Amino acid sequence: MANAHPRLRELTYTLYRIFRNPSAIIGFTLLLFFVGVAVLAPVLAPPKYAHNPYQMPHKGFSPTPKAPNEKAIFGTTSGQYDIYYGVVWGTRTAFKIGLFVVIISGFVGVGLGAISGYYGGWIDEFLMRVTDIMWAIPTLVLAMAIVVAFGRGLDKVMIALALIQWRWYVRVTRSEILTLRDQEFVQAARIMGVSDLKIILRHILPNAIYPVLIMASMDMGSMVITASFMSFVGLGSPKGYADWGQMVALARNYIVGPPDDPLRFWYTIAIPGACIILFVLAWNLIGDALRDAFDPKLRRR
Amino acid sequence: MHTFILRRFFFLTFVLFGVSVLLFGILMTFSPERRAAAYVTTPQQAKDIPRIIKQFGLDDPFYIQYVRWIKEVSRGNLGWSLVAARPVGEAFWRYFPITLEMNLYAAPIVIFLGIWLGSISGIHRDSWIDHSTRIFAIIGWSLPTFLFALVLLMVFYGYFHLFSPGVLSDELAMSIINHPEQYTAYTGMLTIDGLLNGRPDIALNALHHLVLPITTYVIVVVALNMRVMRSGIIEELSKDYVLTARAKGADRRTIHYKHARRNALLPVITVAGQLVAMSMEGSIAVEVVYNRQGIGWWLAESATQLDMPVLMCICLFMGLVFVVTNLTIDILYATIDPRIRLN
Numbered sequence: 120m121a122n123a124h125p126r127l128r129e130l131t132y133t134l135y136r137i138f139r140n141p142s143a144i145i146g147f148t149l150l151l152f153f154v155g156v157a158v159l160a161p162v163l164a165p166p167k168y169a170h171n172p173y174q175m176p177h178k179g180f181s182p183t184p185k186a187p188n189e190k191a192i193f194g195t196t197s198g199q200y201d202i203y204y205g206v207v208w209g210t211r212t213a214f215k216i217g218l219f220v221v222i223i224s225g226f227v228g229v230g231l232g233a234i235s236g237y238y239g240g241w242i243d244e245f246l247m248r249v250t251d252i253m254w255a256i257p258t259l260v261l262a263m264a265i266v267v268a269f270g271r272g273l274d275k276v277m278i279a280l281a282l283i284q285w286r287w288y289v290r291v292t293r294s295e296i297l298t299l300r301d302q303e304f305v306q307a308a309r310i311m312g313v314s315d316l317k318i319i320l321r322h323i324l325p326n327a328i329y330p331v332l333i334m335a336s337m338d339m340g341s342m343v344i345t346a347s348f349m350s351f352v353g354l355g356s357p358k359g360y361a362d363w364g365q366m367v368a369l370a371r372n373y374i375v376g377p378p379d380d381p382l383r384f385w386y387t388i389a390i391p392g393a394c395i396i397l398f399v400l401a402w403n404l405i406g407d408a409l410r411d412a413f414d415p416k417l418r419r420r
Numbered sequence: 421m422h423t424f425i426l427r428r429f430f431f432l433t434f435v436l437f438g439v440s441v442l443l444f445g446i447l448m449t450f451s452p453e454r455r456a457a458a459y460v461t462t463p464q465q466a467k468d469i470p471r472i473i474k475q476f477g478l479d480d481p482f483y484i485q486y487v488r489w490i491k492e493v494s495r496g497n498l499g500w501s502l503v504a505a506r507p508v509g510e511a512f513w514r515y516f517p518i519t520l521e522m523n524l525y526a527a528p529i530v531i532f533l534g535i536w537l538g539s540i541s542g543i544h545r546d547s548w549i550d551h552s553t554r555i556f557a558i559i560g561w562s563l564p565t566f567l568f569a570l571v572l573l574m575v576f577y578g579y580f581h582l583f584s585p586g587v588l589s590d591e592l593a594m595s596i597i598n599h600p601e602q603y604t605a606y607t608g609m610l611t612i613d614g615l616l617n618g619r620p621d622i623a624l625n626a627l628h629h630l631v632l633p634i635t636t637y638v639i640v641v642v643a644l645n646m647r648v649m650r651s652g653i654i655e656e657l658s659k660d661y662v663l664t665a666r667a668k669g670a671d672r673r674t675i676h677y678k679h680a681r682r683n684a685l686l687p688v689i690t691v692a693g694q695l696v697a698m699s700m701e702g703s704i705a706v707e708v709v710y711n712r713q714g715i716g717w718w719l720a721e722s723a724t725q726l727d728m729p730v731l732m733c734i735c736l737f738m739g740l741v742f743v744v745t746n747l748t749i750d751i752l753y754a755t756i757d758p759r760i761r762l763n
Contacts, residue, residue, distance in 0.1 A: 142558075251431075252438030255742040256735050257697040259704060263723045264731040268446045271726075344564040348705060351566055352720045367567060374570055375578035382579055392567045400562040407558060 136412040143412075146404030149397055157210045164207040173208055173361045175200040184373055184387045196387045197369045200359060206394055208361035213398055216277055216346045217339040223281040225335055228288020233319050233327075235289065236296030246289065253286045259345055266354050273356040276349050280342055291334055295327035329413040336406035340399035347395055366391035428750045432743040439739035440493075443732050444486050450728070452478040493736070499729030503721045508733045511718070517608025518587060518714035519703050524609075526634045526641075526699070534642045535681075535688065538649025542684070543676050545654055553650075557643040565705035569636045573709060576632060583632045585711045592625050633706045641698050648691050652684030689752055696745045700738060 123131075137143045156163065166172035177199040187194040193202035235246040253261075258280070265279035299305060300323070308318050347364025349355045351371075356362040358369075367388060376383030447455070456472040473479055477488065492498075496509045504511035541553040576582045588596075588610060596603045606616050611630070614623030656662065657680050665675045704716035711717070715734060722730035754761055 248434070248438070251435055252442055255435050255439045255739045257701050257738060259701045260719065260731075260735055260738055263719065264443070264446055264728075264735050267723050267726050267728055267731055268449050340562060347564060348566050352708060353724045367570070371570070374574040382574065385574070388567075388570060388574065392571065395564055395567060396562055399564070400559070403558055403562050 133412055137408050140408045140411060142404040143408030146401050146408060149401035150405065153210055153214070153398055153401065156207055157214050160207050160211050164204045166208075173212065175205045175208070175359050175361050177201065177359070182372075184370070184384045186383075187386060193390050194386045196366060197373060198359070200366075200369065202366070202386065202390050205361045205366050206363070206390055209363045209366065209391065209394065210398075212273070212356070212360075212362045213343050213394075216273070216280075217343050217402075219277045220280045220284055220342045220346075221335050221338050224284035224338075225288050225331065227281075228285035229292045229324070229331055231285070232289040232292025233296055233324060236293040237300060237315070237319055237323065243293075247293075250286050250289050253283065258283050259348070262345065262349065263354065266349065271354050271357075273346070273350070273360065273362065276346050276355045280345060284338065284342065287334055287338070288331060291330050292327060295330055296323055299323050299326055329409070333406050333409045333413065336402050336409060340402035340406075343395065344399055363391045363395045367395075424754060425747075425751060428747060432747055436739050436743050440490060440736065441486065443735050444482075444489060447728060447732060448482060448485070498733045501718075501722065501730050502725050502727045503718060503730065508729050511730075512715075512733060512737070514608070515713060515715050515718045518712055519707065519716060521609040521611060522630060522633055522637070522703065522706070522712070522714065523699055525630060526637050529634065529638050530641050530645060530695070530699070533638065534645025535649050535685070537642070538646040538688075539653050539676070539681050539684070541646065542650040542653025542657070543680075550650075553646065557646050560639050560643040563640055565636060565640045565702050566709050568640060569632075569706055569709035572632050572636055583628065585629075585632075585709075587626060587629055587712050588622065589625050589629075592622055596622070629712075633710050633712065637699070637702050637706050641695065641702055644691060644695060644698060645688060648687050649684060652687045653680055656680040656683045686753070686757060689749055689756070692749050693742065693745050696741060697738075700741070 161172065167176040168174050177195070178201075179199045181199055182197050184197055185191065185195045185199070191201050191203060193206065196202050196205070231246055235243045256264075261283050262276065262279040265282060266275050269275045269279070305318060305322055308322050313322075343363075346355060347362070347367070350362050350364030351368045353368065356365045358365070370384065370387035370391070373384040373387050375381055452473045453469055455478050456469045456476070477485065480488075498508035498512075500506075501508045501511045504514065537553050537556075541550045544550050573585060577584050603617050603619070603622075604613070606613055610626035611623045614620060614626060653676075657676075662675055662680060665679060700716075703714065704720055706712070707714045707716035708720045715737075718730065719734050
């Protein structure tokens with residue numbers, strides 16, 4: 120191991136640091152579980168409508184939820200939608216939302232941040248001022264305005280969030296690159312005539328990527344929270360779509376049961392709610408562990 | 421220091437201008453026909469859409485329309501709110517006190533609890549206190565506000581009957597409506613107006629209705645403050661001046677609370693802007709779930725009815741809040757940090 124490539128050695132050490140941390144182990148286990156559910160969704164809950172598996176099947180239209188029974192193991196929510204089916208396919212929806220927003224905004228943000236930090240000058244000035252303007256409005260509020268302009272729907276929510284969230288990645292990448300830009304190894308590469316693109320891709324970005332990864336991990340969770348809230352108020356997925364936020368919205372009128380049994384419909388909110396919380400928790404725990412592992416101040420202590 | 425603040429002031433004015441252009445850009449993605457529909461009040465007028473487009477110049481170039489719009493906005497004309505059934509500007513001042521009231525109570529709790537928990541967590545690093553506060557923080561960070569609010573409502577309203585949603589109990593609200601001459605809305609904030617009108621029962625009842633919203637909000641928002649404070653303390657305690665202080669035998673409490681904590685407070689001030697943004701987002705969820713008719717509730721209702729003027733108004737307001745908080749932070753920073761103050 121001692122003669123291994125330095126990058127490999129560093130990676131092994133990083134992995135060792137990450138998996139020494141109990142929160143990382145919990146986080147990755149939860150994540151693995153959700154990935155399993157998302158991948159195996161067609162097996163776990165065979166779709167009733169082959170052309171649109173995200174549509175939750177429902178037997179009847181009664182608004183009163185039904186408790187878990189042998190036909191529906193998690194019970195049915197308002198409108199008789201099957202909770203088990205919705206939760207399983209909702210896992211796919213959550214990954215779709217998170218990955219779409221994080222990948223698009225991450226690429227856009229890292230790209231713009233790299234250009235801005237590496238070249239400086241008026242490009243930097245211009246990009247930074249645009250980012251500053253984007254920062255002035257909270258994510259949720261701006262996302263709502265964009266969704267209203269484009270029209271309702273889960274796809275619009277995802278696009279709106281991707282249009283906003285890149286601002287984080289620009290700032291993080293740029294500040295990382297500013298500290299790397301003038302270091303000797305970059306100057307050496309420049310003197311040897313390496314092209315700008317290659318310097319950025321090969322020499323600078325690999326060193327600046329860790330804060331971006333931490334941010335991306337945290338964002339996977341927070342984007343799912345924001346999207347599910349927008350579904351909850353009725354701006355996201357249409358009724359009956361397998362989406363955790365939508366399922367919480369369906370349960371909203373049943374949080375308080377009849378006077379003799381006020382918690383009768385607990386399952387309508389607890390099951391999809393637990394899914395959202397555990398999904399977000401998984402990503403946050405991973406992000407936290409990555410932060411501890413990559414922080415150079417804490418790394419070798 | 422004066423030039424620093426002046427420079428920041430110009431910069432923030434620019435941000436506000438940029439925000440208004442951005443918002444107007446979003447509005448312009450609507451077709452002229454759709455924007456004309458906002459001026460239609462009767463079925464007869466619906467036939468006159470092309471005339472309305474001409475009359476209000478809805479197909480003029482971007483900058484002409486922008487200048488016209490910004491003139492109207494600066495005169496206080498922000499359009500019509502469907503949800504409130506009155507002009508947006510007027511409706512804003514009806515909803516704003518409810519949100520302000522909640523934030524006024526929650527802010528000190530968030531700030532002091534965050535600083536306190538963060539510092540004990542940092543001082544007792546890797547002890548059980550540290551681990552439990554960190555777990556508390558990461559769970560708070562992962563809780564969606566709306567979900568947490570629903571669960572609290574389910575338990576404390578549904579099961580224990582301790583608290584109820586809304587801003588005031590029905591009997592008291594009716595007593596205000598039936599005897600408007602006995603009650604003057606000085607500020608619009610019920611806890612303060614109740615006392616000013618000599619009605620402590622209203623003030624107490626309003627406070628009672630604030631317990632759940634504030635609890636929700638504090639638990640979700642406090643994590644940020646705590647985390648920043650914790651890492652600030654850890655960083656300060658590893659510095660040489662702390663070592664010197666320890667070497668000369670200074671009291672542990674003095675080192676922790678006088679030296680380290682004061683220095684660690686600076687980064688907390690830096691994230692105050694982010695904290696304000698988070699609390700605005702938190703207000704939306706809390707108000708929707710607890711049925712409190714404030715700005716956040718109004719925003720969510722208007723969004724579901726695709727009522728663009730309200731969204732524009734609230735976005736502009738957010739921009740203004742951002743600018744004011746950042747200017748305050750800059751001034752605070754400049755007064756506290758001698759490196760900036762003496763420059």
